[in-house]
Amino acid sequence: QEGGPTAEAALPTVRRFLLDNNVPWPTIVDAPGEQSIAKTYDVIQVPANYLIGRDGTVVDLMLNRTNMEAAIAKALGR
Numbered sequence: 001q002e003g004g005p006t007a008e009a010a011l012p013t014v015r016r017f018l019l020d021n022n023v024p025w026p027t028i029v030d031a032p033g034e035q036s037i038a039k040t041y042d043v044i045q046v047p048a049n050y051l052i053g054r055d056g057t058v059v060d061l062m063l064n065r066t067n068m069e070a071a072i073a074k075a076l077g078r
Helices: 007-020 068-075
Strands: 050-052 058-061
Touching (some): 050 068, 058 068
Antiparallel strands (some): 050 058
């Protein structure tokens, strides 16, 4: 968010939150400018959970704890 802390400054807080809440999936902290993952995948709100295939395409979006496993199983053909 503009005017907020830099990714580097927020990273320790994010890591602590993920550990304290046992978040089992990979989490990305966005990079600024041309390396912005949010810009690449048109993220318009935070948090945003996308399932991205190995080829870099978006497989599913708006995921949460209740639908994440089913989306992964579907993407894997299970």
